[in-house]
Amino acid sequence: MPEITHSAAAMISGMEPHLRAGRFVFVSVNGEQDASDLQHAAIATFREEEGLSLILPFDVAADAGFDTTQPMACITLNVYSALSGVGLTAAVSGALGASDIPCNIVAAYHHDHVFVPWDAKDRALTALQTLQSSAKS
Incomplete structure (x- = not known):
């Protein structure tokens, strides 16, 4: 089992957003x-x-x-975040909100999955990659 990440900085810098195939x-x-x-x-x-x-x-x-009429794309955050971790959801929704992109976040056992409007998927992926890069600095 990969290491579970607890801190906001580690979760954000390690999130590796990936666009899942399909609507x-x-x-x-x-x-x-x-x-x-x-x-x-x-x-x-x-x-x-x-x-x-x-x-x-x-x-x-x-x-x-x-x-x-509201198809969604799914962006998986490929970090093993702790269910008790604090800050990842807020950072992700904040970054997307700043780009005027609505999101629905589903936390599963291994990863968080961010659903965004289909037409905004590329902008959302870019916003999340930018967020991850800024956390690595």
């Missing part, structure tokens, strides 16, 4: 049948009071009849 859509389903039919294709899920939120590949969402 994704956030959706919500209420029925158990709908959920079981789609869960296998989801790259992430979260159960909320209003239903099951899923992040689906664009084509899966479109084929299931979901609204696909």
Whole structure:
């Protein structure tokens, strides 16, 4: 297992943002049948009071009849950040906010994944690479 990073400076300087292939859509389903039919294709899920939120590949969402007018790109931060680490999410959202790019951050066990509007993916990747470079200085 790689070393887990705890400090903000180490997390930011080591984050190595990488644009994941594919477009994704956030959706919500209420029925158990709908959920079981789609869960296998989801790259992430979260159960909320209003239903099951899923992040689906664009084509899966479109084929299931979901609204696909807000396609997202996923940028994975390839640093093994501690779940108790402080500062990475704030720095990432701050850098993207300064570039007028909205983001949704999903923290998984190994990495954080930043979802940004599809049309802003290149600007977002550049902003995160710039943030990483500035933390290395």
